[in-house]
Amino acid sequence: MGLKDITNQFLHTIITIVLILLGWQILSMLLQTTAFPPPGKALKSFTTLLYSDILTHLQISLYRVGVSLVVAAILGIPLGLFLGKNKRADELSAPFLYLTFPIPKVVFLPIFLILLGIGNLSKIVMITLIVFYQILVTTRDAARNVQHEYVLSVQSLKASNWELYRHVYFPACLPNILTSLKLGLGTAMAVLFLVETYATREGIGYFIMNSWSSLAYDKMFAGIIAMSLMGFLLYLLLDTCEKIFCSWVNP
Amino acid sequence: MNKIDLETEKIREPKDYLEIESLKVTYNQRGQETLALENVNLTLPEASIGAIIGPSGCGKSTLLNVVAGLNPSYEGKVFLNGKTPQESNEVALILQEYGLLPWKTVWDNVRLGLQIKGVSKGEAAERTEEILTQLGLLQLRKRFPIQLSGGQRQRVAIARSLVLKPELLLMDEPFSSLDALTREEMQELVLKVWQENGLTILLITHNIEEAVFLGHKIFTMSPCPGNILEELTNPLAGDHEARGKVEFLELTNYLRQNLRGRE
Numbered sequence: 001m002g003l004k005d006i007t008n009q010f011l012h013t014i015i016t017i018v019l020i021l022l023g024w025q026i027l028s029m030l031l032q033t034t035a036f037p038p039p040g041k042a043l044k045s046f047t048t049l050l051y052s053d054i055l056t057h058l059q060i061s062l063y064r065v066g067v068s069l070v071v072a073a074i075l076g077i078p079l080g081l082f083l084g085k086n087k088r089a090d091e092l093s094a095p096f097l098y099l100t101f102p103i104p105k106v107v108f109l110p111i112f113l114i115l116l117g118i119g120n121l122s123k124i125v126m127i128t129l130i131v132f133y134q135i136l137v138t139t140r141d142a143a144r145n146v147q148h149e150y151v152l153s154v155q156s157l158k159a160s161n162w163e164l165y166r167h168v169y170f171p172a173c174l175p176n177i178l179t180s181l182k183l184g185l186g187t188a189m190a191v192l193f194l195v196e197t198y199a200t201r202e203g204i205g206y207f208i209m210n211s212w213s214s215l216a217y218d219k220m221f222a223g224i225i226a227m228s229l230m231g232f233l234l235y236l237l238l239d240t241c242e243k244i245f246c247s248w249v250n251p
Numbered sequence: 252m253n254k255i256d257l258e259t260e261k262i263r264e265p266k267d268y269l270e271i272e273s274l275k276v277t278y279n280q281r282g283q284e285t286l287a288l289e290n291v292n293l294t295l296p297e298a299s300i301g302a303i304i305g306p307s308g309c310g311k312s313t314l315l316n317v318v319a320g321l322n323p324s325y326e327g328k329v330f331l332n333g334k335t336p337q338e339s340n341e342v343a344l345i346l347q348e349y350g351l352l353p354w355k356t357v358w359d360n361v362r363l364g365l366q367i368k369g370v371s372k373g374e375a376a377e378r379t380e381e382i383l384t385q386l387g388l389l390q391l392r393k394r395f396p397i398q399l400s401g402g403q404r405q406r407v408a409i410a411r412s413l414v415l416k417p418e419l420l421l422m423d424e425p426f427s428s429l430d431a432l433t434r435e436e437m438q439e440l441v442l443k444v445w446q447e448n449g450l451t452i453l454l455i456t457h458n459i460e461e462a463v464f465l466g467h468k469i470f471t472m473s474p475c476p477g478n479i480l481e482e483l484t485n486p487l488a489g490d491h492e493a494r495g496k497v498e499f500l501e502l503t504n505y506l507r508q509n510l511r512g513r514e
C-alpha cells in the first residue's frame with residue numbers, strides 16, 4: 001500500500017466520521033428530547049468522564065471480551081481445522097453441531113449465573129461459548145474446502161500431519177478465520193452488553209443501563225461512545241491482522 | 252504391504268531406476284469402487300526421460316501419485332531404485348496445476364521442501380537462492396503465485412522440485428496450460444535441467460509431439476481402467492532438429508493412430 005492510498009483512506013475515514021456526527025446532530029435536533037442529546041454534549045460528557053469511573057468500567061469490559069475472544073479462538077480454530085481435515089471425525093460430530101448450532105446459547109445465561117456465580121467467570125463463559133461456535137463452524141467449513149491439490153503438493157514432500165496444518169490448512173483458512181473473528185466480535189459485544197445488565201455493578205454495559213435508570217442521558221451516551229470505540233478498536237486490530245497475514249489474497 | 256523382497260533386490264538390473272509390476276489401483280468413494288489402474292507394468296532406465304500419453308481419465312495422475320508415495324493403498328510392486336514410494340526420499344512431484352501454495356511467496360514456496368526435510372536455515376537459503384538464480388526467478392522471489400504468468404509459475408514449480416536434488420522427477424502434464432511459445436521454452440528447460448542434473452524424469456502429456464521430443468521411452472495407455480498398451484524406445488528424444496525429420500512425422504502419426512484407434 002502506497003502513501004497515497006493511506007492518505008486517501010485516512011481522508012475517507014475522517015469524512016465518514018463527520019457525516020455520522022452530522023446525522024446524529026440533525027436527529028437530536030429533530031427529536032428534541034433529553035434522551036437523545038446532540039453529539040457535542042455527549043462527547044463533552046465523555047471526555048470529562050474519561051478520567052473518572054468510565055475507564056474502570058471500560059477496562060473490565062475489555063477484559064471480558066478480550067479473554068472470551070482469545071479463548072474461543074484457541075479452542076475453535078484447532079478443533080475446526082481438525083474436523084475439516086478428518087472426514088471420520090467430521091461425520092461423527094456433524095449431527096451434534098448441526099443440532100446445537102442454531103440454539104441461541106444466550107438463553108443459558110441464568111444457568112451459568114447459578115452454576116458459575118455472578119462474577120466474571122459466568123460472563124466470560126457465556127460470550128466464549130457463543131463466539132466459539134461461530135469460529136468452529138466457519139473454520140471447519142473452510143478446512144473442508146481446502147483444495148486437495150495443495151494438500152497433495154505438501155504431502156508429496158513427505159510432510160507430517162503437523163506440517164500439513166501449519167503450511168496448508170491454517171494459512172488456507174486464515175482469511176475465513178479472521179472474518180469469523182470479526183463477526184464474532186460483533187456478537188461478543190452484543191452479548192457483553194446483555195450479561196453486564198444483570199447482577200453486576202461493573203462494566204460498560206452496567207454503566208450505560210445505570211445512567212439510563214438515573215436519567216443521566218449525557219452519561220449514558222458517553223458510555224455508548226466508549227463501547228463503540230472499544231468495538232471499533234478491536235475491529236481495527238483484526239483488520240490489521242488480516243492486512244498483514246492475508247496479503248496474498250489481494251497482493 | 253509392499254515389503255522389499257530381498258531375492259528380487261539381488262537379481263534386479265541396476266540400470267532401471269523405476270520398476271512397476273502388476274500395479275492395480277482402486278478408488279473407493281462412498282461405497283462405490285472405481286478401478287483406475289489394472290496390471291500396469293513399466294520400467295524406466297536411470298537418467299532417462301519417460302513420457303506417458305493416454306486419454307483423459309485413464310489413470311495417468313493416479314499412476315504418478317502412486318510413484319510419488321501419495322497413495323499407499325495400491326496393489327502390486329512399485330520400486331524406486333529398490334525402495335518403495337513411501338520409503339524413497341529421492342522423488343519430487345510437479346502437479347497438474349503446479350501445486351504452488353498461494354499464501355507463500357516464490358521464495359517460501361521453493362524453500363518449503365527443504366524446511367520440511369529439516370535442512371538448516373542457512374543451507375536452505377543458499378540452495379533456494381542458487382536454484383532461483385539458475386532459473387532466472389530471483390527478481391520474482393517476493394511475489395505471490397497469483398502475481399506470476401503461467402510460464403513463471405511453471406518455472407517456480409520446477410525450482411521447487413529441483414531444489415530438493417531429487418533422483419526421480421515426476422511431472423503431471425507440466426505444460427498443458429501454456430501457450431505454444433512458452434511451452435517450447437519450457438521443454439528446452441526440462442531438457443537442460445535433465446542434462447545438467449542427471450535426473451530420471453517421468454512425465455505425462457496430452458501432446459504427442461511433446462512426448463516424441465522429450466521421451467526416450469514413450470508409454471501409451473488405454474482408457475479406464477488404464478494399463479500400458481505399448482512401450483516404445485524413441486531415438487529422436489532431445490534432438491533439436493528432429494521436428495523436421497521424416498521419422499518424427501512417422502512416429503507421431505503412428506502414435507496418434509494408435510491412441511485414436513483405441514478411444
Ligand SMILES: Nc1ncnc2c1ncn2[C@@H]1O[C@H](COP(=O)(O)OP(=O)(O)OP(=O)(O)O)[C@@H](O)[C@H]1O
Nearest residue numbers: 278280285287306307308309310311312313314475
Ligand atoms: N480421489 C478419487 N476418488 C475416486 N475416483 C477417482 C479419484 N481420483 C481419480 N479417480 C478416478 O480414477 C480415474 C483416473 O483418474 P486420473 O485423475 O488418474 O486420470 P488422468 O489420466 O490423470 O486424467 P486427466 O488426463 O484428465 O488428468 C478416473 O476415472 C477418475 O474419475
Ligand SMILES: [Mg+2]
Nearest residue numbers: 311312347423
Ligand atoms: Mg491427470
